[in-house]
Amino acid sequence: MVQLTHEGPEDLTLTTDRSRPNPGPGEYLIRVGAAGVNFADVMQTRGTYGGGPRAPYVAGFEAAGEIVGVGPDVESPLPLGTHVVGAGPGAFAQYMTMPAAGAIPVPSGWSDAEALGLVLNWATALAALKPLGEIRTGEVVLVHAAAGGVGQAAVRLAHHYGARVIATASPAKHDTVRALGADVVLDSAHPHLAEEIKRLTGGVDLVLESVGRATFEASLSVTKPFTGRVVVFGAASGDATLTTHDLIFTHQVQVKGLHIGALATAAPSLYQALLREIDTLIDQGTYPPGTPRVHPLAEGPAVLRQLEAGQTRGKHALDPWR
Template sequence: MRAYHVAAPGAPAALTELSRPAPQAGEILVRIAACGLNFADLLILDGTYQETPEPPFTAGMEVAGTVEALGPGVEGPAPGTRVAVFGGQGGLAEYGCFPAARAVPLPDSMDEVTGAAFQIAYGTSHVALAHRARLSPGERLLVLGAAGGVGLTAVEIGKVMGAEVVACARGAEKLGVARQAGADHLVPADPEELRTRLKALGGADVVYDPVGGALFDAAFRACRPEARLLVIGFASGEVPRIKANHLLVKNLTVTGFYWGGYMAFRPDVIRDSLSQLMRWFEEGRLKPHVSEVLPLDRVEEGLDLLRTRRSTGKVVIRMA
């Protein structure tokens, strides 16, 4: 099989021919149809992610495909079942072995490209907004990076949850994508303009930030009392520094959030969230946006779209 593989420490990832794996205890073998790309894939390949595997490994965090075989002691999902799986690695390949407990059957109405784009982006936004920030109907939600992989889902989910959504993104095209996802207000990704426009609206109750840097600082300054700020990531490359005395003055809460961490200590949160998200999808309330679908031999082009922030929504690699 072909795989986008890191063979040794310090070696660059490359398309490689590998033997097809066999599922071990607790695992399923999946014939992979599609793999969703995430900003975290770039960090893993650079060796800077909090859960970077030791080489050798195959990149790719989330997949959709068809169960081919079950490992010892595994009762399901049965071979032939279409599933989505968050494996953390192993997705950019034609076959992969993943924990059976992480496999989510795809609804009939969801194709594999959509399934591969769904779990991390929608799961991150839903657990962050519903479980961590306790977003309530009528509150004002600011989404930074609002046309990106996770940001766009935060816009959608915020609207489903009844929030007034302010979308901040770079350029008219990206702001237009956020508008189509339901944003009520559009703000260019300029720190001074963001601060001014957000204050004119009356401030934010919840800030969803996968960007960091100067935009976080501007949003922080325009928060309402008792606002909650969700730290999702640092696509800008700059980790903000927070002055604790400013938290005190407005009674603000800054909350770190890492979706994958819940797999280890609260898998029930992930399970319940994905069940809700699948229901919303089947009801037509969520419409995943995939801007690029590329074959496996163009995976580096797909990663570069994320690196240069030229994509909107998700980039997906299709295996065949």
């Protein structure tokens, strides 16, 4: 699927005129079994994703599939036929290339679709909670967009690490979030969200902030001064601002930025530790196989439109072979 302009998902188009890419140095060629849909795909269609591709480009950047080719200079390559999950350009296609260094074998017994989310949703949620968020048992953790791809992983993990989980989501999605272990679920559009959270908790130790403009002020104001942390990794409702004046006089909280790709590049040992922890979580059953809703590739524009409008819950995927 090729994104033709930066006018949004409307201009994402199915095409048959692109040839199979060749793996460059350090890359695998992947026969895509399932491509993951992420909020970043929506941002890319509008040209608002930092460092994102310029139109026209083959859309999608997360996939799981089979290694069918190996480029030059891949150190200790996995055997052809191994199924991996990872990120690389042009995932909404039957074949794509992927940096070999970031390709993780699909967990044993899992399908390609079930493995989607490992490097984006789960690694992001885990990074936000543990190395950055420094979550401790008994703490209060606030997770926004809790029914979403990252949000669901975050709720499960925060509950697993012994936190009291306060979640926000649209009302129609509250049953999903409760079933994952959230203690309290609030409407993300509650007119007095901050007051309600303060009334229920007395103050929050850690906020996973991915909504931006619509929730950022509430997130800052419910966070405990000095000890509280706000990990910012998304802005689905648009950008919000925070000034030095705010940090000194109004919100004396610890604000930490997260981009999982940047973390993998800039702090590789931290990233490897996250992947080891994910293995353990899978072995324990805390991280079960994913259950994405899989759509034919041609439905990509509709799925992105729904994601943009906040109408999805959980993970969605595209199958390029149907």
